[in-house]
Every structure is written in structure tokens, then in C-alpha cells.
Amino acid sequence: MNALSLQDGIDKAGSPVKLLWKPGAAPWTPEVIEREYAGxxxxxxxxxxxxxxxxxxxxxYDMWIEGRDSTRLLADHGANDFENFAIGQAKQYVPVTKDGNIVTDGILAREAEDRYLLSGVPAAQHWVQYHGDKGGYDVSFTTDPSSAFRPxxxxxxxxxxxxxxxxxxxxxxxxxxxxxxxxxxxxxxxxxxxxxxxxxxxxxxxxxxxxxxxxxxxxxxxxxxxxxxxxxxxxxxxxxxxxxxxxxxxxGWIPSPVPGIYTDPDLREYRDHLPLYGVEGQRPLNGSYFSEDIEDYYVSPYELGYGKMISFNHDFQGRDALQRAKDTVRRTKVTLLFDAEDVREVIGEGQDPGFVLTYARHRVENATGPVGVTMQTAMIDPVGTVLSLTLIDKEFAEPGTEVWVVWGEHPGPGTPADADLDFPHVRATVQHAPFNRHARTLYRRNI
Missing domain, CATH: 3.30.1360.120 (Probable tRNA modification gtpase trme; domain 1)
Known part of the structure; x- marks a missing residue:
């Protein structure tokens, strides 16, 4: 019996959202290492x-890509500039679909003239290897899964x-x-x-x-x-x-955005190729932001802050879509600084909430209505409150803008997206992303 594919899972569930929606899903943490050492x-x-x-x-998850077509393969399916990619250099690899939605980024290191190492969440590796095999590129692949999935x-x-x-x-x-x-x-x-x-x-x-x-x-x-x-x-x-x-x-790095692969009819073969029990079929969606349409969860690399990494000096899948989207992107990445008192009352139920981490998509609102969605939220003890990386409509992205984060778990399919579920609201203030000043101003300079 063949292993179930991602498309099998979608068909059985009835939709991508029905497959992925898991209210209250526990956030991912790295495997094998201790949960805490000093606290x-x-x-x-x-x-x-x-x-x-x-x-x-x-x-x-590591994948080595080697062969005379390795650069061509990566350039054909990634938006990065490969003209001056030096041996010993690394880049945040930005693969996109033909519609200009990100598949999920990865760290790409050039180890030799025709040898690269692509590391990170395996969605980018799956994408590159599939197109390498299907497109007849002269390349070979060697993979080393994460320790939780190493055979x-x-x-x-x-x-x-x-x-x-x-x-x-x-x-x-x-x-x-x-x-x-x-x-x-x-x-x-x-x-x-x-x-x-x-x-x-x-x-x-x-x-x-x-x-x-x-x-x-x-x-x-x-x-x-x-x-x-x-x-x-x-x-x-x-x-x-x-x-x-x-x-x-x-x-300011948003890990593992939803890959834009679930709806394009031309990607049916790709979804048939992917295993159901992989990152594309198992990474959960949850939070107060809910839509029946998975495309509402897709993101552009521009929204993630990757615009400077995109180069139009070569042809690549998604090039035309990214050119069209360049000046029309609705949302941008910001950090939300949660009100510390609301954090204690809403998240901590009147007490210090302790460790907080969630990848849930929470709805962000102001007096006009919904204006954004959170992508990753965590308690940062040295800051004294919770921070959340968020995609927000550009007109509300000015630092100091006040918004509310709707804190709760939408039950998912079967309940209207805009149902009044009486979720509490946490006051928050828009800040820069990256929030850390060093990361924002000095991080990329030479030592």
C-alpha cells in the first residue's frame, strides 16, 4: 500500500484548511535538546x-545539491541573485510559486562551485528536489533529516x-x-x-x-x-x-509561513508527490484568525521583508507575479508590543503568565476592524512583556500605532470566520521589525 500523499489528506478532509486546522495546537520546539538548562x-x-x-x-533538515546544473536549478526556482554568490557565502533562499507566494525560505550555503547546502524547514528542500528531478537537471541530492525524523x-x-x-x-x-x-x-x-x-x-x-x-x-x-x-x-x-x-x-524572522502550494491546479502533481505526514500536511493552523480559504494564509516574500533579496536579473518561476506585486503589497511586517497589564490579566489570568510561545494566527484589530494577523508570539523576559511578529495593513504600520490582538482559539470549519466568540482583546503597540535595535541597524555589518 502506497503512503498517503498531501493531496490524499486534502481530499479526505475536504479542504486544506480542514486538514490543517487544529485549535490549541502545541507550538513546535526543537527536538532532542533539553527544554531548559538554566531556565x-x-x-x-x-x-x-x-x-x-x-x-x-x-x-x-539538510539537503546537499550537487552537479553542473545546481546553480541553474536553484536560480530557476528561487528569487535570489546568483551572479555574485561566493563560495563560503550563505543566503536566505526565497523559492516562490508561479503566483508569487513563498514556499518557505531556507538557508542556502555555497560550499563549492557546483555544490550547495540548503538547510531549515524541509518545505524548500522538497520544492527544489521535486523540480530538480522532474526538470531533468544534472544534479544529485543528499539529505539528512532532523533527528526526530532520521530513519x-x-x-x-x-x-x-x-x-x-x-x-x-x-x-x-x-x-x-x-x-x-x-x-x-x-x-x-x-x-x-x-x-x-x-x-x-x-x-x-x-x-x-x-x-x-x-x-x-x-x-x-x-x-x-x-x-x-x-x-x-x-x-x-x-x-x-x-x-x-x-x-x-x-x-524579525517569521519561521515557516504557510506554503502557497495547496490550491493551484498545476501543483496537483506536486501535492500527490508530497507525503501527508510531512511539514506541508502536519504544520497546524490555529488562533483567533480563521478563514475557510487557505489562500488567505499565503504570504508574499515582500510581506516577510525579503524584498531586498529578490533579483529580477534572471528568469525564475514566479518572476512575473513578483514584478506585478512589488508596488501593490497590502501588508508589511511589524512587531507588536503587548501591554504588560493585559498580558497578566488575559494571558496569565491575573498572574505572571510565565513562558509564552505560539505560532497561532491571531486577529489584529483597531476601531476600523481587522487590520492584520500575528505570525509568531513569545514572552521576551528582558523586554518585560510579550512580542508578536505580525503582518499588518501598511496604513497602520507606523510605530506607536495602537491596536488590539484578539486572544482566543477559533473552533475552525463549521463556525463563521466573523462569529462573535467573546474573545478577550489585548492592547498592543506597533513597533519596528526587527524589534531589536542591533538587529535592525547594525546586524549585517562586518565585525
């Missing part, structure tokens, strides 16, 4: 005031440790015996730690200066212990699965 509050504080070690080794268990191919925070530079220099060569944002430099080869990628997820150290898994424990030992005098804190999910809210 989520202390771990968040570490990347704001000290230095933190974040373990990215287990939850990333037969086993270890990852690579380790990834991120060193983050105001003291990150000091720790890196201590471990490496001096400053690393000047490295541009999202470029890597090779280093050797006691003869163990490592790549240091200039990158961070919380708006502070930092590096991501990447190398063969056989050296993972040694490298980790080296940083822990050297970092002890600096107060190095390991970050667990709970706190790990929150820095993206400050740095």
Missing part, C-alpha cells in the same frame, strides 16, 4: 547581556553551535586563540580548533554579534565542551528548546 528567563537574558550557546544540530535514528551529519550575545566575540577569540579574519554577515571562514575543521558562519538569530560553528558530527562533543569550558568564566549559558524558539521574534 528560560536566564537563557533569554544570556544573549542580551552575556553569552549563550544555542544548539542547532538536531532540528535542521533508524543515528547522529546528524553536522553539528551547529551558535555563540550569541555581547560577550560572544570575547569567547570566540578565547577559543580560537585570537580574532577571526574579518567576515561579512552570512559569510563563513574556515577555522581549526585543535586540528578539527570547523566553519565559522557570521550569523545570529537574536540581533547580537555572533557566529555559527559548523563541522562534522564526530567533533561535536569536543567542540561543545571546548566552548563550555572556555565560556564558564564569562557566564556562558546553554539555551534549551523553549528559549531557543523566541529570539526570532526579536530579530
Amino acid at each position: 528560560w528567563r536566564q537563557e533569554q537574558a544570556a544573549w542580551h547581556k552575556g553569552v549563550a550557546l544555542l544548539n542547532l544540530s538536531h532540528h535542521m 533508524g535514528g543515528g547522529d546528524p551529519t553536522l553539528f551547529r553551535y551558535q555563540i550569541q550575545g555581547p560577550l560572544a566575540q570575547e569567547l570566540v577569540e578565547k577559543v580560537c586563540g585570537g580574532p577571526l579574519p574579518p567576515t561579512k554577515f552570512f559569510h563563513s571562514t574556515p577555522v581549526s580548533l585543535d586540528c578539527r575543521p570547523v566553519r565559522a558562519l557570521r550569523h545570529g538569530m537574536a540581533g547580537q554579534a555572533g557566529f555559527e560553528f559548523i563541522g562534522p558530527w564526530e567533533h561535536a562533543e569536543y567542540i561543545r565542551e571546548t566552548f563550555l569550558t572556555a565560556g564558564e568564566p564569562l557566564g556562558l549559558v546553554q539555551v534549551g528548546a523553549l528559549a531557543y524558539t523566541t529570539p526570532s521574534v526579536e530579530s
Whole structure:
């Protein structure tokens, strides 16, 4: 018996929304690593005031793309500029459908002239491999799923440790015996730690200066212990699965938007190809924002803030749609700063709510009616309240604009989208995205 496909799941449920709508769904957190080490509050504080070690080794899905057509394949199905893509450089890869909706981004690193590594949520990898196989490109694919889905268990191919925070530079220099060569944002430099080869990628997820150290898994424990030992005098804190999910809210990255693949008749074959029990069929939708039409959840890369990454110097799937959309995008990305008193009363039921994390789509309103939708929401203890990355109508995107977040769980299909469900409202103020000033102003400069 063949495994069920995404299209099978849609057909059985009756619609994409009926398949994906799961009220009260628990938010995803990285697998394998501890939920907390020092406690989520202390771990968040570490990347704001000290230095933190974040373990990215287990939850990333890696796919190597190799062959003489590797660049052509990626350029044909991605909106990025590939003309000056240097070996050792990484980009946020932006694959889009013919309608200009994002499939889901990923981190694309060029390892050699004809070899790339695409990492992150596997929707982008599925898209690239499908078109590579179907289009007859001269490429090969090697995949390493996340630890939760690796067949037969086993270890990852690579380790990834991120060193983050105001003291990150000091720790890196201590471990490496001096400053690393000047490295541009999202470029890597090779280093050797006691003869163990490592790549240091200039990158961070919380708006502070930092590096991501990447190398063969056989050296993972040694490298980790080296940083822990050297970092002890600096107060190095390991970050667990709970706190790990929150820095993206400050740095302005919206993880795992709904792929724009569920309705186009021309993508029927693609949906037949995808497994039902994959990210496209299992990543839940929930929250107070509800629509029966899955296309209301699709997003443009412009809305996500990826406009600067889009290059029209080559032909690619979705090019015409993105050109048409460039000056007509209705929504933009902002951060909502929740009123701390409302957070205690509504979310904490009169008390400190403790850890808060949700990927639910909550409706954002003002006196005129609905004006936006939240995408990721988390308690940021050093800020003292909840922040939410949100897509909002441009006319209400000015920092300082006051709105309300409708806090609740719509039951889904069978109940009208605009039903009065007596959900409480949380006051919020529009702020910049990224919220973190360093991420917004200095993050991409050279060290």
C-alpha cells in the first residue's frame, strides 16, 4: 500500500484548511535538546547581556545539491541573485510559486562551485528536489533529516553551535586563540580548533554579534565542551528548546509561513508527490484568525521583508507575479508590543503568565476592524512583556500605532470566520521589525 500523499489528506478532509486546522495546537520546539538548562528567563537574558550557546544540530533538515546544473536549478526556482554568490557565502533562499507566494525560505550555503547546502524547514528542500528531478537537471541530492525524523535514528551529519550575545566575540577569540579574519554577515571562514575543521558562519538569530560553528558530527562533543569550558568564566549559558524558539521574534524572522502550494491546479502533481505526514500536511493552523480559504494564509516574500533579496536579473518561476506585486503589497511586517497589564490579566489570568510561545494566527484589530494577523508570539523576559511578529495593513504600520490582538482559539470549519466568540482583546503597540535595535541597524555589518 502506497503512503498517503498531501493531496490524499486534502481530499479526505475536504479542504486544506480542514486538514490543517487544529485549535490549541502545541507550538513546535526543537527536538532532542533539553527544554531548559538554566531556565528560560536566564537563557533569554544570556544573549542580551552575556553569552549563550544555542544548539542547532538536531532540528535542521539538510539537503546537499550537487552537479553542473545546481546553480541553474536553484536560480530557476528561487528569487535570489546568483551572479555574485561566493563560495563560503550563505543566503536566505526565497523559492516562490508561479503566483508569487513563498514556499518557505531556507538557508542556502555555497560550499563549492557546483555544490550547495540548503538547510531549515524541509518545505524548500522538497520544492527544489521535486523540480530538480522532474526538470531533468544534472544534479544529485543528499539529505539528512532532523533527528526526530532520521530513519533508524543515528547522529546528524553536522553539528551547529551558535555563540550569541555581547560577550560572544570575547569567547570566540578565547577559543580560537585570537580574532577571526574579518567576515561579512552570512559569510563563513574556515577555522581549526585543535586540528578539527570547523566553519565559522557570521550569523545570529537574536540581533547580537555572533557566529555559527559548523563541522562534522564526530567533533561535536569536543567542540561543545571546548566552548563550555572556555565560556564558564564569562557566564556562558546553554539555551534549551523553549528559549531557543523566541529570539526570532526579536530579530524579525517569521519561521515557516504557510506554503502557497495547496490550491493551484498545476501543483496537483506536486501535492500527490508530497507525503501527508510531512511539514506541508502536519504544520497546524490555529488562533483567533480563521478563514475557510487557505489562500488567505499565503504570504508574499515582500510581506516577510525579503524584498531586498529578490533579483529580477534572471528568469525564475514566479518572476512575473513578483514584478506585478512589488508596488501593490497590502501588508508589511511589524512587531507588536503587548501591554504588560493585559498580558497578566488575559494571558496569565491575573498572574505572571510565565513562558509564552505560539505560532497561532491571531486577529489584529483597531476601531476600523481587522487590520492584520500575528505570525509568531513569545514572552521576551528582558523586554518585560510579550512580542508578536505580525503582518499588518501598511496604513497602520507606523510605530506607536495602537491596536488590539484578539486572544482566543477559533473552533475552525463549521463556525463563521466573523462569529462573535467573546474573545478577550489585548492592547498592543506597533513597533519596528526587527524589534531589536542591533538587529535592525547594525546586524549585517562586518565585525
